[in-house]
Amino acid sequence: MKRKAEDPAVTAVTDESPQKKRALSEHDVKADFRKGLFDNSTLSDYTQQYANSEPYKHGVIQELINPALLRAVRTEIRENLSFTPKETDIYKIHQSGDLANLDGLDDSSLELLPSLLELRNALYSTAFREYLSTVTGSGPLSGKKTDMAINVYNPGCHLLCHDDVIGSRRVSYILYLTDPDRPWKPEWGGALRLYPTHTFTGADGKLTKIPSPDFSVSIPPAFNQLSFFAVQPGESFHDVEEVYARVRGEREEDDGGRVRMAISGWYHIPQAGEEGYEEGLEERLAEKSSLVQLQGKADRFDFPEPKVKYYDENGSADKGPQDADGKGKQAQLRETEEDEEPTEQELDFLLKYLTPTYLTPDTLAELSELFADESSLRLDTFLSKKFSARLRQYLEEQEAQPLPSSSTEIEKHSDWRVARPPHKHRFLYQQPRDLRPGSSTPPSPLQELTEDLLPSRAFRKWLAKATGLTLTSYNVLARRFRRGLDYTLATSYEEENSRLEITLGITPTSGWGDDDDDNDNEPEKGEPTAKSTDINETKRTDDPEPEADTDNATATATVGGYEVYMAGDDDDDSNSDDEGSDHGVTIPPNPTGTNPKKAKLPRKSDPAIYNSGGGGGGDDADDGVLFSMPAGWNRLSVVLRDKDVLRFVKFVSGAAAGDRWDLGGEFGVLDTDEGEDDEGDEGGEGSKEVKEGQRVDGKGGSAGSEEEAGGVWEGFGESSDSDDSDDD
Numbered sequence: 001m002k003r004k005a006e007d008p009a010v011t012a013v014t015d016e017s018p019q020k021k022r023a024l025s026e027h028d029v030k031a032d033f034r035k036g037l038f039d040n041s042t043l044s045d046y047t048q049q050y051a052n053s054e055p056y057k058h059g060v061i062q063e064l065i066n067p068a069l070l071r072a073v074r075t076e077i078r079e080n081l082s083f084t085p086k087e088t089d090i091y092k093i094h095q096s097g098d099l100a101n102l103d104g105l106d107d108s109s110l111e112l113l114p115s116l117l118e119l120r121n122a123l124y125s126t127a128f129r130e131y132l133s134t135v136t137g138s139g140p141l142s143g144k145k146t147d148m149a150i151n152v153y154n155p156g157c158h159l160l161c162h163d164d165v166i167g168s169r170r171v172s173y174i175l176y177l178t179d180p181d182r183p184w185k186p187e188w189g190g191a192l193r194l195y196p197t198h199t200f201t202g203a204d205g206k207l208t209k210i211p212s213p214d215f216s217v218s219i220p221p222a223f224n225q226l227s228f229f230a231v232q233p234g235e236s237f238h239d240v241e242e243v244y245a246r247v248r249g250e251r252e253e254d255d256g257g258r259v260r261m262a263i264s265g266w267y268h269i270p271q272a273g274e275e276g277y278e279e280g281l282e283e284r285l286a287e288k289s290s291l292v293q294l295q296g297k298a299d300r301f302d303f304p305e306p307k308v309k310y311y312d313e314n315g316s317a318d319k320g321p322q323d324a325d326g327k328g329k330q331a332q333l334r335e336t337e338e339d340e341e342p343t344e345q346e347l348d349f350l351l352k353y354l355t356p357t358y359l360t361p362d363t364l365a366e367l368s369e370l371f372a373d374e375s376s377l378r379l380d381t382f383l384s385k386k387f388s389a390r391l392r393q394y395l396e397e398q399e400a401q402p403l404p405s406s407s408t409e410i411e412k413h414s415d416w417r418v419a420r421p422p423h424k425h426r427f428l429y430q431q432p433r434d435l436r437p438g439s440s441t442p443p444s445p446l447q448e449l450t451e452d453l454l455p456s457r458a459f460r461k462w463l464a465k466a467t468g469l470t471l472t473s474y475n476v477l478a479r480r481f482r483r484g485l486d487y488t489l490a491t492s493y494e495e496e497n498s499r500l501e502i503t504l505g506i507t508p509t510s511g512w513g514d515d516d517d518d519n520d521n522e523p524e525k526g527e528p529t530a531k532s533t534d535i536n537e538t539k540r541t542d543d544p545e546p547e548a549d550t551d552n553a554t555a556t557a558t559v560g561g562y563e564v565y566m567a568g569d570d571d572d573d574s575n576s577d578d579e580g581s582d583h584g585v586t587i588p589p590n591p592t593g594t595n596p597k598k599a600k601l602p603r604k605s606d607p608a609i610y611n612s613g614g615g616g617g618g619d620d621a622d623d624g625v626l627f628s629m630p631a632g633w634n635r636l637s638v639v640l641r642d643k644d645v646l647r648f649v650k651f652v653s654g655a656a657a658g659d660r661w662d663l664g665g666e667f668g669v670l671d672t673d674e675g676e677d678d679e680g681d682e683g684g685e686g687s688k689e690v691k692e693g694q695r696v697d698g699k700g701g702s703a704g705s706e707e708e709a710g711g712v713w714e715g716f717g718e719s720s721d722s723d724d725s726d727d728d
Contacts, residue, residue, distance in 0.1 A: 088584025140276030148265025
């Protein structure tokens with residue numbers, strides 16, 4: 001994951017050119033830092049502050065560098081370097097190339113960056129490395145392996161929770177280059193935030209540290225401020241707060257565009273030939289990498305814990321699995337589903353919640369055919385008009401009520417629980433209750449969906465008809481992604497059997513990057529649509545200039561909140577170089593509009609290798625996006641997820657109009673490999689696609705209104721009363 005110089009004028013030399021580091025005396029080096037920094041009393045003060053810091057040991061040094069030098073560095077960067085926009089599931093930034101490559105520049109290029117070269121050499125000088133080693137107690141630091149880049153955070157940029165543990169990193173640091181003449185305000189965001197950890201004991205007696213979902217220390221940026229900490233596996237968890245966009249009435253002349261520029265990097269353990277080098281130490285440290293944690297067995301401390309229920313042969317939900325692998329009665333399930341038809345009572349139940357056109361036999365047949373070709377569906381206006389109106393009113397009332405700021409208070413005073421740990425995900429969730437309170441407390445519309453509709457035998461039958469699959473189990477969840485806070489990082493599905501996953505988008509606000517995300521303007525009678533993955537045009541700015549003149553109040557940059565399925569990454573270069581910034585699954589510039597072409601989604605090896613770097617464009621196959629859908633209102637996605645496929649929900653920006661709301665369901669299915677062939681590609685991409693705006697009624701014409709929905713689901717018979725479609 002090596003950062004490469006992106007600026008043509010700043011490109012690493014690949015031949016055996018001599019090193020161009022200046023040989024600086026101790027006196028010359030100390031002159032680059034603020035006067036008095038190296039005094040024994042100052043060193044002692046910083047060492048003591050570091051030792052007493054919480055939630056883990058960290059330090060902050062104000063006015064580290066000679067201010068004249070740092071101002072000159074900032075000017076050189078702004079005038080001579082360009083930045084590459086990079087976005088993954090874990091971050092969104094603008095980044096320079098690796099400043100270690102300064103050694104390979106030709107003389108004409110070096111003449112443009114003399115102050116930057118001087119600063120880099122000072123930071124990795126023997127004098128300052130020994131100073132930092134003394135303060136942190138980290139042990140010797142390498143002067144041979146330099147690892148630093150310039151990162152620019154404009155409004156909307158962020159870096160989510162991680163612990164920096166990759167390879168040979170020993171000390172992490174940030175040196176801020178914000179505008180020296182316009183002090184940074186904490187309310188603009190961009191703070192370095194530190195997370196405390198809690199220790200859990202596993203069944204094997206081993207201790208595991210898990211970060212809290214809430215940070216406990218926030219360090220705002222300031223010009224010429226150095227923030228640093230020793231990299232500690234499973235402990236040094238931190239993030240960078242989103243830089244917030246201006247709100248209406250705020251002016252750029254007051255904040256300069258809110259450009260959080262900083263030099264970020266790491267000091268590494270001594271390399272071969274350096275004093276303090278330990279053979280094999282780097283390999284031992286790699287075993288403790290946060291990437292290993294993300295892929296390992298610490299998920300037993302994750303929340304929410306799955307509450308999987310298994311269907312019996314009658315399609316009803318059991319309290320638990322019939323056997324260890326959940327396949328106890330799969331043969332009976334298949335046999336029963338082929339013979340059993342839904343009852344009129346089940347139809348009446350579904351009509352309380354679903355738009356009736358989705359219950360017609362022609363619609364279901366077309367959905368099943370489309371799903372067989374694409375392994376995914378997107379169904380607009382899925383919930384009935386009457387129920388969706390009641391649900392929307394409830395959600396809008398919920399959003400109008402402020403939530404407590406801490407996870408403990410949220411869980412104490414509401415029905416919500418907080419997903420954790422934050423280096424994997426963070427959002428609010430509700431799971432079905434085992435027992436409902438008395439009739440004096442009716443369920444909310446959200447609870448009706450998680451406790452009545454999705455677990456029901458009737459919905460299982462509908463979903464089986466729409467997909468042609470036999471369902472064996474379910475696990476459902478309501479989620480709320482708070483703006484400015486919540487996300488899920490990419491995780492891989494590791495089971496051999498595919499799993500059917502649904503997401504019912506119920507975000508009541510608009511502005512999420514999709515032309516159809518506000519269904520309040522839908523026709524009076526309701527016109528459901530089914531689509532393949534014709535998804536939002538999520539955009540990122542390609543302007544590399546960190547000081548771009550942009551009106552943040554009206555900027556159209558993405559607010560995130562979209563859900564993405566991606567193929568795993570073939571390129572496993574994480575073992576060959578750890579000099580990337582922080583891990584993440586690279587998001588292409590437009591992570592949308594890609595259609596899986598076969599009933600089995602493509603597989604790639606090493607799914608959980610997280611590659612940082614530019615999200616260059618390219619065709620859909622190269623991008624690896626299999627399915628993507630933005631936050632939106634009353635829209636159901638259905639995806640058959642194969643082994644090794646990654647999934648995440650992008651961080652919801654504080655600039656969003658509201659929170660992202662959805663309901664998720666995971667359904668076990670019988671083995672989908674039986675009878676599979678590779679003919680799904682014939683006819684071109686989307687050959688069975690129902691075009692955007694075309695409604696599905698099985699006849700190529702208009703779908704009927706809720707009152708006109710006759711000829712429902714084969715075997716049900718027709719609805720006895722047209723008003724049933726609007727019953728609560």
